[in-house]
Amino acid sequence: LLSGIDHVGIAVADLDTAIDFQHETFGLVLTHSEVNEDQGVREAMLAAPGDTTGATRVQLLAPMREDSAIAKFLDRNGPGLQQLAYRVTDVDAACEALRTKGVRLLYEAPRRGTANSRINFVHPKDAGGVLVELVEPAR
Template sequence: MEELRGFVTAIDHVGIAVPDLDAAIAFHREHFGLEVAHEEVNEEQGVREAMLRAPGDDGTGAAVQLLAPLTPESTIAKFIGRSGPGLQQLAYRVSDVDAAADALRAKGLRMLYEQARRGTSDSRVNFVHPKDAGGVLVELVEPARH
């Protein structure tokens, strides 16, 4: 994406919608050796989530994000109802989510939120509408500055 040159710093994670977070964590741990790096409930997004990483990853590599719905009305519950469990998003790490979103809007892409929202671990996030990104929900993630 030429318009994000200078903003994208890495692939941050891939998000997988799951009906049962504990079962999904156990599956990825047992079969792929992934470790839980972070787990939280995000009421605003309507999910219970976990970030999994390869053993020894210092937090700079791409993660697998497991997302389980908190309620039947949540976006993830609707996704699972429509498409079944599976790959739900591709997330790019960006240096400035607001500037990246503005650059994409200037190119005619729709963002899901007018303003960035709180994401995992107090990151700031916004999403490119899947209809404008080849059917893929693209998340822009600006990590929290700790």
């Protein structure tokens, strides 16, 4: 069901500072940014300059509200890797298959993710300590 690694997400305090840091230090190029009100984040997608497919990105996530998942993560851990996102062709089918295996999904039904993708998350306690996001890109 998985078609690739979509992105890895890093929690940051300030989005613009983090974009500059990734660009100046690693040469990553900003390809997309948006506000996701539902998730309470400002976010950016960055690509490796030599990656011609541009399929796997680094996502930077900055909190917009104190009650957001990213604000809570930063309070508890400070900045750092927050999630690993797998790309799927059908997020409903992927969630169903995982539920059958006894894995907890965070949402009853998929929600809106980056660029109108449909997303859900596997609880980190059911995925080896990693918050796994499932992403079905918009068509």
